[in-house]
Amino acid sequence: MGACRLMIDVMFGSLVGLLTNPQTMGLMLIAVMIGLIVGATPGIGGRLSIALAIPFVFGMDMTQGAVFLLTMHAVNGTSGQISSIMFGVPGDGDDAATTIDGYPMAKKGEAGRALGASITASGFGGIVGAIVFAVMIPVLEPVVLSFSPAEFFLLAVLGITFIAFLAGKGQIFKGIIVGLFGMMLSTVGMDPQTGTARYSGDYLFLWDGLSTITAVLAVFAIPEMIALAARGGSIASTGGEIVKVSYRQLFAGVLEVPRHWFLAVRTSIIGAIIGMVPGLGGSAAAWLCYGHAVQTSKTPERFGHGAVEGVIAPETASNAKEGGSLLPTLFFGIPGSSGMAVMMGAFLILGIQPGPAMMTQNIDLVWTLIWALVVGNLIAISFLLFITRWVALLTFVNAAMLVPFILVLVMVGVYSAEGQWENLIILLLIAAIGWGLQRYDWPRAPFVIGLVLGKIAEESLHKALGLWGIGFFTRPLSLVLIGLIAATIAYAIYSNVKGKNVMPAGAGS
Amino acid sequence: MAKTVVKGVLAAAAAMLAGTGANAQADASFFNGKTVTYIVATAPGGGYDTYGRLVAEYMQKYLPGSTFVVRNMPGAGHLIGTNALYASKPDGLTLGTFNTGLVYTQLAKHEGVRFDLTKMSWIGKAATDPRAVVVASQSPIKSWSEVTTSKEPLNFATSGPGGANFVEVLAMTSILKLPIRMLSGYNGTDDQLAMRRGEIVGTIGSRSSFDQFVANGYGRFLGQFGGSEKDIPQMADLVKGNPEAERLVRLITAQGDIARLTAAPPGVPAAQLGALRAAYRAAMEDRELQARAIKLEKPVEPLYGEDVARAIEQALNQSPEVVQLLVEGFSKGRGR
Structure with a gap:
């Protein structure tokens, strides 16, 4: 009882400490702004922004420095959705999932509603992520350690089976073909087992595999821009008349999150747990949650044509994972993502020693960081909701003015992501395929899923086979995942045979 | 001019x-x-x-x-x-x-x-930044000699062919005939997590990237290649008497120096x-x-x-034997 009381003291003491220190709050405001700007620019990841900010935190107070960097990193994903929704230009692999339904909404003139929903979902995800962080502290160790390469493999396979639902009705074979094509391209690069360069010719830049952001922009952004230029007019095709992006429309979007609160809570928790387990990566979180939203929807055929759940699910997941990935970073000293790896370097500079001792020696700092995640997300969503009204007007700008500008933005993003000009050629090649898919109404999401999850599946399968041989899947958690995969496939076949009006068992959103 | x-x-x-x-x-x-x-x-x-x-x-x-x-x-x-x-x-x-x-x-x-x-x-x-041999603290292996005499094969994590630790583990294993089973695909801090899960016994890595891991009680160092620290046995001493191994240890030491x-x-x-x-x-x-x-x-x-x-x-400046080992370290598994 006394210990509990003490814990609550520390918990809220940290919040009061954070909110009443004007200097820390000022730094947080600056961090939110930088994080949002970096996040809105395609190609520049959060990792780079932390690396560049490190010189500025030299000499900062431990808590302030950590709060500054963490806030900057945490709100990064919040602004990436703006270009995904408005122009169909995702900022990175996670945002690509938001594009699938966000951009069709913008085309219907509902950019305001989509942005309202996605911004709120991001903030909601970030806050739930912080709560999951707090709740998981005592059980962190068993949960994280129960995910081995065998489970990674099965999670990736589970994500791949969602393709069956993403493809839309009657398109399951097209979906599988596109998904397999994505998986094939995921094998480009150095074979992790044999050291042989696959499909790379003499080009060293292909050794690390196909650049995900290049592929994503090629498949989504470029075809949309070609279509827009060919059609003329503006992104929002509402018959030439400018729909006033009112606060009412925005607010309607905000309200979509409480309307779909159960989905938002589920995808936030899934996102946070995926973030907690190092090795799966953020894109996997967004895509798994998007697939989950489609699979559990009563009307899956709306997805891809502007379903608001398709915006909420990936956005909650990608912000929730930040809280999750902070856990192993702080308590094991093992970073949960590449961004967190850079963050850990910065923590050392500030004099924070990540490890199990954090729990006993620095618990007030831990709580301050949890609160920083919550407060930082709240600042970010209020700011974005405030400016969105004007930003959304861009979807009514004439294509002739908009398209060249966005194409430049896409190319700068592709180049700056890895600093290799050769990726611009890859962009053109894959864009041709993406345009073909779009023109003949083939699904494009399975391509990205195959590309992102194919790599994880291959690497983990090799590891699991090397460690345990062919019987690797007999671990208890593996069996649960196999059950889920089997159920997903069975349900996909069932609903395809039975027609599309079947209600998923026990589903609701 | x-x-x-x-x-x-x-x-x-x-x-x-x-x-x-x-x-x-x-x-x-x-x-x-x-x-x-x-x-x-x-x-x-x-x-x-x-x-x-x-x-x-x-x-x-x-x-x-x-x-x-x-x-x-x-x-x-x-x-x-x-x-x-x-x-x-x-x-x-x-x-x-x-x-x-x-x-x-x-x-x-x-x-x-x-x-x-x-x-x-x-x-x-x-x-x-000297290289070091590190093992998980939950493994029964307490010293380098226990690595060399282990009856059970020991799982060692490596990044993959061409990676520094793949080359090092492969060369040490084949020169000293160690009972080590190499597993690839462990990049970044994957190896640390795998040691905590228990699927991996150890690896070779730069000491600085494992100092924190060891300080947290998750692992222990068995030997170090060069460097000024005195708290860990030097690999050069541990392989004394085997000229080929000594040469290899000198090469790995140069990495850290x-x-x-x-x-x-x-x-x-x-x-x-x-x-x-x-x-x-x-x-x-x-x-x-x-x-x-x-x-x-x-x-x-x-x-x-x-x-x-x-x-x-x-x-x-290395002997043909060592060069041959390195060539294998970069191509091992091809055509397997």
Whole structure:
């Protein structure tokens, strides 16, 4: 009882400490702004922004420095959705999932509603992520350690089976073909087992595999821009008349999150747990949650044509994972993502020693960081909701003015992501395929899923086979995942045979 | 022309004697108003980037009027950035840093290598980061001798063919006939997590990246390749009596001794190279830089110009047996 009381003291003491220190709050405001700007620019990841900010935190107070960097990193994903929704230009692999339904909404003139929903979902995800962080502290160790390469493999396979639902009705074979094509391209690069360069010719830049952001922009952004230029007019095709992006429309979007609160809570928790387990990566979180939203929807055929759940699910997941990935970073000293790896370097500079001792020696700092995640997300969503009204007007700008500008933005993003000009050629090649898919109404999401999850599946399968041989899947958690995969496939076949009006068992959103 | 060469040699000599920023400035006028590109052959964040940015910032301080721009060129295990550095114009305006593990890559005559490390214009190295053998604390293995005599095969994590620890574990295993089973695909901190899960017994890695892991009680060091620390047995002592193994340990030791390199392409004019080396030395002796490096837990242990060139040359001078092992380390598994 006394210990509990003490814990609550520390918990809220940290919040009061954070909110009443004007200097820390000022730094947080600056961090939110930088994080949002970096996040809105395609190609520049959060990792780079932390690396560049490190010189500025030299000499900062431990808590302030950590709060500054963490806030900057945490709100990064919040602004990436703006270009995904408005122009169909995702900022990175996670945002690509938001594009699938966000951009069709913008085309219907509902950019305001989509942005309202996605911004709120991001903030909601970030806050739930912080709560999951707090709740998981005592059980962190068993949960994280129960995910081995065998489970990674099965999670990736589970994500791949969602393709069956993403493809839309009657398109399951097209979906599988596109998904397999994505998986094939995921094998480009150095074979992790044999050291042989696959499909790379003499080009060293292909050794690390196909650049995900290049592929994503090629498949989504470029075809949309070609279509827009060919059609003329503006992104929002509402018959030439400018729909006033009112606060009412925005607010309607905000309200979509409480309307779909159960989905938002589920995808936030899934996102946070995926973030907690190092090795799966953020894109996997967004895509798994998007697939989950489609699979559990009563009307899956709306997805891809502007379903608001398709915006909420990936956005909650990608912000929730930040809280999750902070856990192993702080308590094991093992970073949960590449961004967190850079963050850990910065923590050392500030004099924070990540490890199990954090729990006993620095618990007030831990709580301050949890609160920083919550407060930082709240600042970010209020700011974005405030400016969105004007930003959304861009979807009514004439294509002739908009398209060249966005194409430049896409190319700068592709180049700056890895600093290799050769990726611009890859962009053109894959864009041709993406345009073909779009023109003949083939699904494009399975391509990205195959590309992102194919790599994880291959690497983990090799590891699991090397460690345990062919019987690797007999671990208890593996069996649960196999059950889920089997159920997903069975349900996909069932609903395809039975027609599309079947209600998923026990589903609701 | 001859005059500038003499001037450069003098500058280099003066810098070596005095080793202060004041002398460097006298011949650093070439760099006034120029932009120097510092290539980091890996992505932002992490050790190479941190050291690279630190070196660039302080070299700029000691080359008045110059502007250093750090450019990250990641890819293909530092090969892309290093190839670009090697092929850049040798005017003293392009420098860079890359993984010392490329010594292995060059020795193995790997297809991606488009450089010759012995020909580079060496500026200096900033740190000593010895390699070490580490095992999970939950494994029954307590010492190196228990590794060599284990009846059960021991799972060791490696990044994959061509990676430094893959080459090292493979070479040690085959020379000492160790009961080690190698598993690939463990990148970044995957190996630490796998040791915590218990699926992996140990690995070889740089000591600095496992210090925290060991301090947290998750692992223990069994042996270290070189370095000044005295708390861990030296691998050179542990393999004494096996000349081939001793040679291999010396090669792996060189890895750690010459860490965090700075180099320019071959053929940089002596005047510019002298000024760069002097500025590098002044940067390394800067108290502010030292204080910052210590805060990063990455203390500065510098070596300059010719000394680095000699160390690289020594490391590249290996017996055909070792070279053969390295070639295998880069191609193992092909056609399997």
